[in-house]
Amino acid sequence: MPELPEVETIAASLRRRTVGLEIAGIDLYFPGLLRGDAAELAKYRGKKITGVLRRGKMLLITCGANHHLLFHLKMTGGFQWAKKGARRDAYTRLRITFKDLERSLLFRDVRKFGFLRCLETGVPLDSAELSRIGPEPLEITKDDFSRILARRKGRLKSLLLDQTFLAGIGNIYADEILFAARVHPLTPASPLRLKQAERLRAAIREILRKAIAAGGSSIRDYQDADGMDGLFQNEHNVYGRKGEPCPRCGAKIRRLVIGGRSSFFCPRCQRIRSRRSSEGTSQ
Numbered sequence: 001m002p003e004l005p006e007v008e009t010i011a012a013s014l015r016r017r018t019v020g021l022e023i024a025g026i027d028l029y030f031p032g033l034l035r036g037d038a039a040e041l042a043k044y045r046g047k048k049i050t051g052v053l054r055r056g057k058m059l060l061i062t063c064g065a066n067h068h069l070l071f072h073l074k075m076t077g078g079f080q081w082a083k084k085g086a087r088r089d090a091y092t093r094l095r096i097t098f099k100d101l102e103r104s105l106l107f108r109d110v111r112k113f114g115f116l117r118c119l120e121t122g123v124p125l126d127s128a129e130l131s132r133i134g135p136e137p138l139e140i141t142k143d144d145f146s147r148i149l150a151r152r153k154g155r156l157k158s159l160l161l162d163q164t165f166l167a168g169i170g171n172i173y174a175d176e177i178l179f180a181a182r183v184h185p186l187t188p189a190s191p192l193r194l195k196q197a198e199r200l201r202a203a204i205r206e207i208l209r210k211a212i213a214a215g216g217s218s219i220r221d222y223q224d225a226d227g228m229d230g231l232f233q234n235e236h237n238v239y240g241r242k243g244e245p246c247p248r249c250g251a252k253i254r255r256l257v258i259g260g261r262s263s264f265f266c267p268r269c270q271r272i273r274s275r276r277s278s279e280g281t282s283q
């Protein structure tokens with residue numbers, strides 16, 4: 001599933017290429033994509049794209065002042081440019097055509113879990129989908145992070161995947177973040193010492209920023225809206241590397257199923273600390 005770095009990469013590309021374009025029409029080929037009334041799509045004809053935003057794993061394309069197309073790519077959704085009259089393939093669920101542009105923008109989705117909602121509002125971030133997710137992991141302050149962490153029970157791996165805790169982190173980046181922070185995926189979120197919490201927040205920022213800079217991770221079929229592969233999969237330290245040596249200590253990477261999801265970690269670098277062990281003593 002595209003996570004924060006992949007959706008951020010797509011949003012940046014769409015922003016560069018679509019802001020200022022006028023929508024000539026939207027064709028919906030798979031009605032199940034749209035949560036809402038298909039007649040709403042007609043309102044976008046003649047509207048100019050004024051902005052493209054990412055929030056969590058969702059993508060918001062703003063048209064005019066108060067109209068927004070909110071996409072969730074889910075498992076396999078993505079955008080692709082195509083020549084205007086080109087035949088669409090079986091996975092094309094929607095096509096946006098633009099005035100005076102020879103290319104149109106396709107939304108493709110093999111698994112069909114992705115969705116689109118049309119929002120008509122001046123404050124899209126207050127919509128049901130966007131308001132119930134947690135803060136942005138690259139924007140949350142030290143103090144706020146400690147506060148939301150202290151309120152939570154459960155294990156860190158599951159917590160990082162919980163979109164109401166932080167928005168945008170999925171399975172790949174959760175594992176890479178926990179490795180970078182040197183904490184075991186089953187570590188209880190609370191009580192996490194301040195120093196550990198700060199190390200976790202630093203790891204979140206470091207991993208997500210590096211991944212965005214690399215254009216995300218291309219696992220399975222992810223490509224950005226320009227058809228480019230991400231490169232961050234080459235920098236994965238633990239994700240998908242069961243049995244391989246840890247790049248830090250050489251121990252074999254292990255896989256554990258937590259909450260139905262694979263978790264990859266180094267058993268030596270990421271120990272569950274006993275109460276007596278002090279900060280910074282594990283390697």
Ligand SMILES: [Zn+2]
Nearest residue numbers: 246249266269
């Ligand atoms: Zn290690």
